[in-house]
Amino acid sequence: EAGVVQSPRYKIIEKKQPVAFWCNPISGHNTLYWYLQNLGQGPELLIRYENEEAVDDSQLPKDRFSAERLKGVDSTLKIQPAELGDSAVYLCASSLAFGSEDTGELFFGEGSRLTVL
Amino acid sequence: GESVGLHLPTLSVQEGDNSIINCAYSNSASDYFIWYKQESGKGPQFIIDIRSNMDKRQGQRVTVLLNKTVKHLSLQIAATQPGDSAVYFCAEFTSGTYKYIFGTGTRLKVLA
Numbered sequence: 001e002a003g004v005v006q007s008p009r010y011k012i013i014e015k016k017q018p019v020a021f022w023c024n025p026i027s028g029h030n031t032l033y034w035y036l037q038n039l040g041q042g043p044e045l046l047i048r049y050e051n052e053e054a055v056d057d058s059q060l061p062k063d064r065f066s067a068e069r070l071k072g073v074d075s076t077l078k079i080q081p082a083e084l085g086d087s088a089v090y091l092c093a094s095s096l097a098f099g100s101e102d103t104g105e106l107f108f109g110e111g112s113r114l115t116v117l
Numbered sequence: 118g119e120s121v122g123l124h125l126p127t128l129s130v131q132e133g134d135n136s137i138i139n140c141a142y143s144n145s146a147s148d149y150f151i152w153y154k155q156e157s158g159k160g161p162q163f164i165i166d167i168r169s170n171m172d173k174r175q176g177q178r179v180t181v182l183l184n185k186t187v188k189h190l191s192l193q194i195a196a197t198q199p200g201d202s203a204v205y206f207c208a209e210f211t212s213g214t215y216k217y218i219f220g221t222g223t224r225l226k227v228l229a
Contacts, residue, residue: 004160033217040126040204040221040222041221041222042206042208042219042220042221042222043161043206043219044219045216045217045218048215055215056215091160091161093160105151105163105166106161106163106217107163108160108161108162109160110158110159110160111159111160
């Protein structure tokens with residue numbers, strides 16, 4: 001079974017430019033997360049989806065960040081305009097409805113590393 | 118606020134020895150505590166989790182211990198191998214708020 005797929009793996013842009021990241025979760029996983037990870041830090045939640053509904057976007061900087069999950073499967077995360085401080089790894093994760101498998105496991109993609117110059 | 122933290126940022130262990138990675142948490146209402154391993158350039162990978170009503174859980178070469186009295190979580194790796202070199206994160210999940218919070222991370226270095 002394929003894991004969580006993210007693209008692009010690497011992206012270098014100049015500040016004020018837009019950027020978009022794409023995520024394809026594991027088939028059948030209703031819950032999808034976007035996390036931001038700075039070097040040496042743990043992932044920080046940006047947004048969580050249950051199917052197509054964003055149920056927790058409290059940590060998403062809505063002035064420049066947006067996300068969507070059309071049809072409750074793939075998701076995109078967009079930054080416009082990007083700032084120097086946005087340089088980080090953007091991780092996508094998915095899971096079954098929590099507790100349904102009696103496990104705390106999130107399945108992560110390999111991440112998209114963004115460098116803003 | 119709520120936080121999950123680690124005592125040691127870097128741990129160096131001789132190959133074949135046992136490793137112990139520690140974590141402190143602050144939310145006594147958390148239901149699950151989870152350990153992840155992250156290798157360079159990859160996403161975090163689930164290792165093992167433990168429910169809040171348990172004290173110990175064992176997996177293959179790994180054991181997680183939970184001490185709710187002092188809000189402490191540990192990951193023990195038996196017979197540490199070079200492939201165990203990575204950054205390890207603890208995380209906690211609270212079903213009431215559906216918050217899944219990660220700690221800062223500990224880098225494990227296995228010495229040959």
